[in-house]
Every structure is written in C-alpha cells, then in structure tokens.
Amino acid sequence: MFGSLRLQRLPSAHPGIALAARAAAIFIALFVAGIAIAIAGMNPIELGGRVISASFGSAFGMEDLGVLVIPLILTGLAVAVGQQIGAWNIGAEGQFYAGAFAASAVGLFVPGPQWMILILMFIAGTVGGAVWILVPTLARAYANVNELITTLLLNFVATLLVYYVSTGPWRDRSGMANSATPPLSADVPYFWGIVHWGFPIAIGLAVVVALALSFSKWGYEVRLVGSNPSAAKYAGIPVRKHLITVMLLSGAIAGLAGMLEIAGTVHRLQGGISNNFGYLGIMVAVLARGSPLGVIFSGALMAFILNSGIILQTQGLTTSVVLAITGFILFLTAIGDELSYYRITREKA
Amino acid sequence: MNETENRFTPPSGTPPIVQLKGIAKYFPGVIANEDVDLEVMPGEIHALLGENGAGKSTLMNILTGIYQADKGEIIIDGYDREFATPLQAIAAGIGMVHQHFKLVQAFTVAENIHLGWDQTPKRASRQVLEARTAELAKKFNLETRPGATVSDLSTGEQQRVEILRVLARQARLLILDEPTAVLTPAEARELFRALREFVSGGNAVIFISHKLDEVMEISDRISILRGGRKIATRETSECNPHMLANLMVGREIVLADMRGRGPDAAPVSEKPILVLDKVSAADETGAPALEDISLQVHAGEILGIAGVAGNGQRELSQVLTGVRPVTSGQVFVDGKPMKGANAAAFAAFGIGHIPEDRLHSGLAPALSITTNAVMREYGKPPVSSGGVYNPRSALTLAKDIAAAADVAIPDFGMPVRNLSGGNQQRLVARREMRIADRVLVAAYPSRGLDVGAINTMLRYIVELRDAGAGIILISEELEELLNLSDRIAVLYEGKVMGVVENDNLDIEEIGLLMGGRTKAKEAA
Numbered sequence: 001m002f003g004s005l006r007l008q009r010l011p012s013a014h015p016g017i018a019l020a021a022r023a024a025a026i027f028i029a030l031f032v033a034g035i036a037i038a039i040a041g042m043n044p045i046e047l048g049g050r051v052i053s054a055s056f057g058s059a060f061g062m063e064d065l066g067v068l069v070i071p072l073i074l075t076g077l078a079v080a081v082g083q084q085i086g087a088w089n090i091g092a093e094g095q096f097y098a099g100a101f102a103a104s105a106v107g108l109f110v111p112g113p114q115w116m117i118l119i120l121m122f123i124a125g126t127v128g129g130a131v132w133i134l135v136p137t138l139a140r141a142y143a144n145v146n147e148l149i150t151t152l153l154l155n156f157v158a159t160l161l162v163y164y165v166s167t168g169p170w171r172d173r174s175g176m177a178n179s180a181t182p183p184l185s186a187d188v189p190y191f192w193g194i195v196h197w198g199f200p201i202a203i204g205l206a207v208v209v210a211l212a213l214s215f216s217k218w219g220y221e222v223r224l225v226g227s228n229p230s231a232a233k234y235a236g237i238p239v240r241k242h243l244i245t246v247m248l249l250s251g252a253i254a255g256l257a258g259m260l261e262i263a264g265t266v267h268r269l270q271g272g273i274s275n276n277f278g279y280l281g282i283m284v285a286v287l288a289r290g291s292p293l294g295v296i297f298s299g300a301l302m303a304f305i306l307n308s309g310i311i312l313q314t315q316g317l318t319t320s321v322v323l324a325i326t327g328f329i330l331f332l333t334a335i336g337d338e339l340s341y342y343r344i345t346r347e348k349a
Numbered sequence: 350m351n352e353t354e355n356r357f358t359p360p361s362g363t364p365p366i367v368q369l370k371g372i373a374k375y376f377p378g379v380i381a382n383e384d385v386d387l388e389v390m391p392g393e394i395h396a397l398l399g400e401n402g403a404g405k406s407t408l409m410n411i412l413t414g415i416y417q418a419d420k421g422e423i424i425i426d427g428y429d430r431e432f433a434t435p436l437q438a439i440a441a442g443i444g445m446v447h448q449h450f451k452l453v454q455a456f457t458v459a460e461n462i463h464l465g466w467d468q469t470p471k472r473a474s475r476q477v478l479e480a481r482t483a484e485l486a487k488k489f490n491l492e493t494r495p496g497a498t499v500s501d502l503s504t505g506e507q508q509r510v511e512i513l514r515v516l517a518r519q520a521r522l523l524i525l526d527e528p529t530a531v532l533t534p535a536e537a538r539e540l541f542r543a544l545r546e547f548v549s550g551g552n553a554v555i556f557i558s559h560k561l562d563e564v565m566e567i568s569d570r571i572s573i574l575r576g577g578r579k580i581a582t583r584e585t586s587e588c589n590p591h592m593l594a595n596l597m598v599g600r601e602i603v604l605a606d607m608r609g610r611g612p613d614a615a616p617v618s619e620k621p622i623l624v625l626d627k628v629s630a631a632d633e634t635g636a637p638a639l640e641d642i643s644l645q646v647h648a649g650e651i652l653g654i655a656g657v658a659g660n661g662q663r664e665l666s667q668v669l670t671g672v673r674p675v676t677s678g679q680v681f682v683d684g685k686p687m688k689g690a691n692a693a694a695f696a697a698f699g700i701g702h703i704p705e706d707r708l709h710s711g712l713a714p715a716l717s718i719t720t721n722a723v724m725r726e727y728g729k730p731p732v733s734s735g736g737v738y739n740p741r742s743a744l745t746l747a748k749d750i751a752a753a754a755d756v757a758i759p760d761f762g763m764p765v766r767n768l769s770g771g772n773q774q775r776l777v778a779r780r781e782m783r784i785a786d787r788v789l790v791a792a793y794p795s796r797g798l799d800v801g802a803i804n805t806m807l808r809y810i811v812e813l814r815d816a817g818a819g820i821i822l823i824s825e826e827l828e829e830l831l832n833l834s835d836r837i838a839v840l841y842e843g844k845v846m847g848v849v850e851n852d853n854l855d856i857e858e859i860g861l862l863m864g865g866r867t868k869a870k871e872a873a
Contacts, residue, residue, distance in 0.1 A: 214740065217733040223720065228713035234672055234704060235724045236693025 007342045014340070021336035029329040037317070047315060051308045059193060061307075066195035067265055068303040071096070071274075073202040074257035075281025076288060076295035076302075078129075078250045081209060082147075083290040085246040086226040087140065091151025092254040093278020094158035095129035099255025100262045101162055102128025104269035107184030107262070108170060117186035121263055122256070129255015130248045132158060137247040141240045147247070155278065163271035170269065180270035188264035196264035203296055205253065210292040222246055254278060280306075283330050289337075305329070357392030357551050364427035365390050366522050366553045367412065367443070372421035374407050381407040382577045385421070389522060394544060394554045396568035396585070398561075398597055400799030404577035405557050409524055413445045414438035444515030445524040448531075450507050454500040458482060458493050458510050462517055482513075489516045491543055504657070505536035512543070523547060524555045529563055530825075533657055534860045541567050559597070559799065561590040573597055594800065607811050607832050608651075608851070615817030617835070618648035620684065622819040623669070623700075623788050628678035630664050638664040639843045641678070646788065646819040651810070653834030653851070654823040656863055658793075661843035662823045663705060666792040669821060670702040671695030683787065696725060701785025703778055705792035705823070707770075711777045714766035718758055721765045722747035722776060725784045754779040755805070771802035778809050785818050792823040807833060827859060839863055 034044035055061045075092040082089035089095075103125040110120060136150035165181070172182045188196040213219035225232040225242045232239050257277060262269055284302050288294030309322030369387040373380075382404045389395045399405045410416045412423065414432030423430050425441050432438040452461050459482040463469040470477060475496075482495035491509045499507060508528065515523055523544075529537040544554050544567065558564050564571060565585060572582040573596045580596055623646040632638040639661050646652045656662060667673035668680065671692045680687045682698055696702075704711040712721045723732050723743045731742040744761055751758050754775035756768070765773060774794065781789060791810060795803040810833065814820050824830050830837055831851060839846040839862035846862040 215738050217728055217736050217738050220720070220727050220733075220738050223716065224713055224724070227716045228710075230710040231713045231724070234670075234692060234702070234710045236671070236691065236696055 018340040021340040025332035025336035029332050033325040051311050054311045063193040063195050065303050065307050069299050070198040070202045071257045071261050071277040072284050072302050073299035075277050076284025076299050077206050078254035079281045079285035080290045080292050080295050082250040084226045087247050088148045089151050089250045091154050092281045094155035095132045095251045095254035096258035096274045096278045097158035097162045098132035099125035099129040099258030103259035114186045125255045125259025126252040130252040133251030141243050166270045180268045183268050198260035198264045206292050206296050357549050359391045368424040370422040372418050375419050380577045385579045389553045391551045392548050393569040396556045396564040396571040399574035403574040442521040444520030446511045448526040450511050452499045459495040462514050485517050504531040521552045526557045561593050614815035615649040617650045621645035622648040624681040626679045629676045630668050631676055648819045649817050651814050651820040651834045653830035653837040655830050655837050656840035658825050660840045666790050669790045699786035701781030701789045703781050703791040703794050707777050712765050715764050717762045718765045719744050719747040719761045722750045750779050771798050782813055788819045790821045
C-alpha cells in the first residue's frame with residue numbers, strides 16, 4: 001500500500017527549495033516553449049543557441065541588453081517600492097508615460113544649455129510620474145480606495161495623452177515623421193557603447209532604496225507600515241504620511257524611467273514608447289519578491305527574455321509567442337514560489 | 350447538588366461510546382500526540398485538561414475527522430472506525446462545538462440549525478424551519494429564539510445555537526472546546542445544567558478546559574494531557590485543584606493573592622498618574638463604544654477592569670494609549686492633558702501597552718523578531734541616531750529583551766509568527782515594560798497562555814507595580830483580577846458600572862455588574 005499523500009504547508013519556505021522551485025519553473029517554461037516551437041516546425045535547440053550567441057556573444061548584444069535593462073529595473077523598482085508599503089502600483093505604465101510626457105515638454109520647449117535642460121527634464125520626469133499617481137494615492141490614503149484599480153485606469157489616460165500630443169499638437173512638422181515629436185534638445189550622455197547613463201543611475205537608485213529601507217529609521221517605519229498597518233499605528237508611526245510619500249516615490253521612479261527612455265534611448269516622444277515596460281515592471285518586482293536589490297537581477301533576466309524575443313522575431317517567431325513564453329515563466333514561477341511552502345507527507349491509509 | 354444521584358449508570362458490559370487506543374499524530378518536528386488512550390463512557394462528562402500545546406485540540410481534531418491519526422485506533426460503541434472527513438464523524442454521532450463559533454452571522458437561528466443538514470426539508474418556508482427549530486429547542490431544553498438573526502444574539506445564546514446544531518444531528522458525544530471562556534458566570538451555570546441533562550440520557554460530553562475549578566464542578570472524570578501524552582485519568586471525586594494543577598504542568602503552581610507589597614515596593618501615590626475625565630469614544634463604525642468613562646489610576650497601584658469581552662475594553666485600552674481619539678472628555682497623564690490621539694507621544698511619556706490581539710496590532714507577524722522587538726525604541730539611540738537605523742544595535746536590544754523575557758530564540762531573523770503564542774506575549778510584555786515608566790495598560794495579558802506562562806506574565810506586572818508604575822489590567826479572568834488588583838472597575842456596554850475596592854468584595858456583585866445589573870436593580 002502506498003497510503004495517501006497529503007500536502008502540508010510550512011510556516012516558511014527553505015531558501016534552497018525556493019531557488020530550486022524557481023529554476024524548475026523557468027526550465028519547465030522553456031521546455032514547453034521548446035515543444036511549441038518544435039511543433040511550429042523549427043529547431044528549438046538551434047534557436048536557443050542563436051539567442052545565446054546573439055545576446056552574449058558580442059558587445060552589440062550586451063549593449064542591447066544594457067539599454068533594455070534600464071527601464072525594466074526602474075519600473076520594477078517602482079512596483080517593489082510600492083509593495084514595501086503594502087500598495088500595488090499597477091500604474092507604472094501610466095507614470096512612465098507621464099514622466100516621458102513632462103520631460104519631453106521641457107526638452108521641446110525650454111531653451112538653455114544641455115546640462116540645465118537635462119536637470120530640468122529629470123525633475124519634470126519624476127514630478128510627472130508622481131503627479132500621475134497623486135490622485136490614486138490620496139484616494140487610498142484618505143478614502144481607502146483600492147489603488148489597484150485607480151492606478152491601472154490612469155494608464156490608459158496617459159497612453160492616449162502621449163499618442164495625442166505626439167501625433168497632434170507636438171508632432172514633427174518637418175515632414176519626416178508624422179507620429180512623433182521632433183528630436184529633443186538634450187540627450188542623456190552615453191556610458192558604454194549605446195548604453196546611456198541611465199544604467200548606473202537605475203542600479204544606483206535600486207541600491208540606495210535598498211539601503212534606505214534597511215538602514216534608516218524611515219525604512220524601518222515603512223517596513224512596519226507595509227507589513228502591518230495596525231501595529232504601526234500602535235507604535236505611533238504616521239501611517240498615512242508614509243503611505244503617501246512612498247506611493248509618490250513609486251510614481252516618481254516610474255516617471256524617471258520614462259524620462260530616461262526618451263532622453264537616453266528614443267530621443268523623441270512617440271506613442272507606444274513604453275513597450276509595456278510599466279506592466280513588465282510588475283513581473284520584475286514579483287520575480288524579485290518585492291526586494292529593491294532583487295529587481296536588478298530580475299530586471300536583467302527580463303531584459304534577456306525580451307531581447308531573446310527580439311532575436312526570435314528575426315527568426316520568424318511572432319511577438320505574441322514571445323509574450324506567451326514570458327507570461328508562462330511568470331505563471332510557473334508564482335506556482336513554484338507557492339509550492340516551496342509545502343512538503344509532501346505520506347499518511348497511513 | 351443532587352446531580353450525582355441522577356447520574357446515568359450504563360448496564361455492565363456496555364462498551365464506551367468512544368475509545369481511543371494508542372493514538373499518535375506527528376507534525377514536522379513536533380509530536381502532537383503519542384500513545385494516547387482515552388475512554389468515554391455513556392452518561393459521563395469527561396474533562397480534558399492540559400496546558401496550551403498539550404495536544405488537546407489535535408486529539409479532538411482526530412476524533413472529529415479533521416485530522417487522521419498516524420497511529421492508533423478509534424473505537425465507537427465497540428466497533429473500529431476511521432473518519433476520513435468530519436461528516437463521517439458527525440454521522441457516527443460525534444459533534445464538536447469549537448471555541449470560535451462557526452455560525453453564519455447574517456442568518457437566523459433556524460437557518461443556521463438547518464444549514465448543511467441532510468434532514469432539512471428540500472422545500473421549506475421560514476415558518477417551517479422556525480417551527481422545526483422551536484421543536485428541537487424544546488426537545489433538548491435549550492432555549493433559543495428561532496427567528497432571531499445570529500449577529501443579534503449574545504455570546505451565550507450563540508453557543509446554545511451551536512450546541513443545538515450539534516445535538517439536532519443526533520450527536521451522542523458532544524465535544525466542547527473551552528466553552529465557558531466567553532460566558533458570564535450565570536450563562537456558564539446554565540450551560541452546565543444543560544450538559545447534565547444531556548448526559549443523563551446516556552450520552553456523553555468531552556469538556557476541554559484549563560480552568561481547574563470549573564472542571565472540578567462539572568466533570569465526572571478527568572484526563573490530563575501533557576506534551577501530547579495522556580498523563581492520567583482520574584475520578585473527579587478523587588481530585589482537588591492543587592493536584593490537577595500539578596499533573597497538568599508537572600510542577601507546583603501557586604494561584605495566590607499577589608496584592609501584598611515587599612518592603613522595597615513603591616507606595617501608592619497620592620495623586621493619580623492617569624486620569625480619564627468623562628471620556629467617550631467611538632468604534633471603527635462610528636458607533637459609541639465608550640460613554641462618560643471616569644477613572645483614576647495611581648502610581649504603584651493596579652486597577653483591574655472586569656467585564657465580558659466586547660463591552661468597550663478594546664477601545665478603552667486604545668484611548669489610554671493614544672491609539673484611538675476621544676470624542677469627548679479628556680485624558681490626563683501626570684496632571685498634564687494629552688491633546689489628540691498620538692500613540693508616539695503617549696509611549697514617549699512612559700505609557701506601555703500590551704494589546705489584546707498581539708498578532709494583529711502588537712506585532713508585525715511577517716517581520717523578523719528583531720524588527721518586532723525594537724518597535725518601541727527603534728527611533729532613539731542606540732538603535733537609531735540621526736535617522737540612521739543600526740541593525741546591529743537593534744539585534745543587541747532584541748537579545749536583551751529576549752533574555753529578560755526568558756525566551757530562547759535560535760534565529761532573530763525569522764518571522765515572529767514562528768514563535769509560540771506564549772513567547773510572543775512575553776516578548777511584547779518585556780518590550781512594553783521597558784518603556785512603561787509611568788503606566789502600563791495590559792489587555793488580556795494571559796489570554797491564550799498556559800498556567801506557567803500566565804504566572805510569569807502576572808509576576809512581570811507585579812514587578813512593574815512595585816517599581817512604581819500605575820497598571821491598568823483588563824481581563825476576563827475574575828480570579829486573576831482578584832489576585833492582582835487593588836481596585837476593580839466593571840465595564841458593561843461601554844460604561845463603568847462601578848469601581849470597587851478589592852477587600853472582602855462580593856464576587857456575586859462583580860458578576861451582576863458584568864451582566865449589566867446593579868444589586869439594587871436585582872433586588873427590585
């Protein structure tokens with residue numbers, strides 16, 4: 001007799017098992033994707049080899065990854081920062097657009113020396129992102145309105161606003177492009193190859209946020225509010241004040257991602273500029289389990305997956321297939337994370 | 350009492366209603382039960398006595414089919430049985446009333462009785478269900494109001510509905526988990542009478558408790574569990590509370606008057622240290638929870654707050670510690686009016702707070718033990734200086750607190766929810782005592798703790814009183830209040846029914862006040 005098997009939930013997951021569950025999740029996702037690719041009539045192993053050599057085999061490939069990783073770390077950080085205070089900022093996409101929009105306004109219409117314009121764009125980008133999350137923040141802080149819905153809905157507003165200005169009032173009238181603004185007057189300088197200074201800024205910001213959370217009185221209070229608001233209230237911590245500042249910070253970081261994207265990579269404002277970076281940031285934060293340092297690594301993983309997608313598209317796979325694989329990895333990771341809390345025991349029959 | 354004379358004596362050779370043989374249940378790293386034998390005869394009330402974590406709940410969960418035993422046999426009426434689900438146990442006539450009721454608050458009594466019951470008529474009007482319920486209530490002599498909504502019922506009434514629900518399903522063995530924890534003394538007496546009647550017909554009751562006096566009063570036999578094993582089964586007539594306490598904890602426990610002061614103890618101050626002047630406050634929904642409360646606490650004194658849970662105790666402790674704003678009236682600390690609710694200011698003023706629901710508001714369960722231990726002192730040196738938080742100093746402080754609380758902690762980085770309830774409570778108590786220079790508000794400090802841990806907790810409180818702090822002790826255990834308090838205030842529906850000196854006081858009077866009655870009213 002085998003007896004009956006029962007699942008038992010443990011109070012905490014063993015880190016080794018959690019890591020193994022993640023590795024297994026990614027492996028299974030790639031394996032299933034490989035089968036799908038094979039059914040579509042292509043050789044998955046050969047494709048995989050091509051992806052790896054194109055990503056890591058040359059400086060160009062590495063530079064592409066470097067450019068992709070900047071917005072992913074920042075939007076991931078924005079979501080992770082929100083999670084620290086117990087808020088789900090699903091609106092990084094909208095804040096990204098709002099930041100890009102505000103920074104473009106400076107870059108298009110404010111005259112002045114490059115360095116000054118850049119500083120103004122930086123300020124405009126972060127303020128733009130923060131303004132975009134302001135209403136959801138106040139609604140949550142004062143009326144307990146779920147930020148999940150409010151931040152999400154504002155994404156559509158920001159996306160359409162950028163479409164409107166870049167194809168309407170701000171469009172390039174030189175006749176070269178009808179769906180974008182003219183080039184901005186200032187660019188973020190290059191750091192390495194085509195990778196701009198947003199790269200060290202993104203990583204530095206993630207490190208600073210992580211340090212602040214672990215080694216400051218403010219960070220202690222934020223962690224307590226995020227983990228148990230009634231305990232924080234009991235300890236005399238101003239729960240509402242922290243909620244508001246941290247949610248605004250989250251929006252500002254997403255806005256900064258938008259500013260760096262237009263001023264460092266695209267150099268003009270156009271519709272669809274976010275490439276879903278705001279939504280992908282949610283995945284990055286979830287993969288990092290809400291850890292600000294973790295988003296550097298999960299951001300890099302996500303950049304690799306996206307870059308692979310671009311390479312695969314040149315090999316004839318569609319964007320939808322690539323997105324499906326990405327979603328599948330996240331889906332299985334979430335299951336793996338949950339399963340790492342369980343162990344199987346055998347019951348007497 | 351003549352209950353023993355009416356006692357049902359089964360004919361000789363009758364098998365026990367329930368017999369457990371060699372029951373064992375293992376959880377990862379824990380032996381919940383091992384080698385437990387238990388026999389429950391028809392007509393008896395069998396008490397199951399044990400500290401927290403002694404394995405009482407696990408054993409009952411096995412008997413009611415919630416868990417399956419790893420070893421051992423369950424024999425019902427002489428036949429070997431296996432319960433894979435609670436439904437099978439119910440079908441075999443075993444019913445349990447849990448400590449936390451499992452009633453649908455928005456449904457009527459009749460609907461709750463008929464919910465999930467195969468005897469419920471397929472098509473039945475409200476009237477039919479209520480008539481059936483009234484009939485059942487009459488049959489089992491449990492007074493209920495079939496048409497009333499459960500949320501409108503008192504705790505005692507809700508418990509009767511739970512019991513009726515179990516009995517309606519033809520239970521012959523009724524298991525009650527800490528049934529008197531939520532009852533007033535009068536309600537408890539009523540329950541005991543109903544239980545006596547139930548067993549007089551040849552049924553049986555398993556009565557789980559850690560209150561020695563009530564076990565002595567109600568049971569015919571007592572089984573004591575300790576560390577997952579059964580230590581002994583005794584005839585109640587051969588027991589006394591002292592010996593049961595010894596069997597239960599394996600060591601001598603003294604339940605005694607702790608009001609006496611040593612020569613070094615701080616005297617009770619002339620002026621009160623904390624004053625509530627006509628304070629009213631509202632609960633979360635905005636409904637009035639406290640009305641015109643006026644109380645005074647002196648330094649070096651313990652003021653007990655008696656009352657059935659849910660009569661404003663929670664709001665009172667929050668007002669006293671600045672967590673909840675007052676709607677009218679004033680709070681004075683050391684003669685100084687405290688303006689506005691500001692928990693940080695109250696804490697900085699030397700007011701500590703052991704909250705009633707430690708996991709919900711006293712701790713952040715998912716965060717580390719260190720983080721939780723420094724919750725009161727994270728903002729000042731050595732833990733923080735100039736806004737910089739020093740995790741190493743925090744760890745040192747956490748270790749100090751754990752050492753004072755006598756809690757052995759292997760890893761200060763693990764979530765605090767991994768600690769047992771008793772250890773969590775000791776950490777919270779020690780954390781609060783460190784800041785409670787002037788006042789300590791202790792709400793249900795011994796709730797959910799075993800006898801040993803309760804004694805430690807009460808010793809802490811006495812220690813702080815002797816150091817010259819004013820203490821407000823909110824409790825539902827009268828014995829605890831009588832042992833510790835210098836004065837006792839009784840709270841009922843948000844009002845202070847009376848404040849009595851704890852000298853030769855009449856327990857019956859406290860009981861009446863707790864039930865919202867004054868002596869004069871009772872006489873009238």
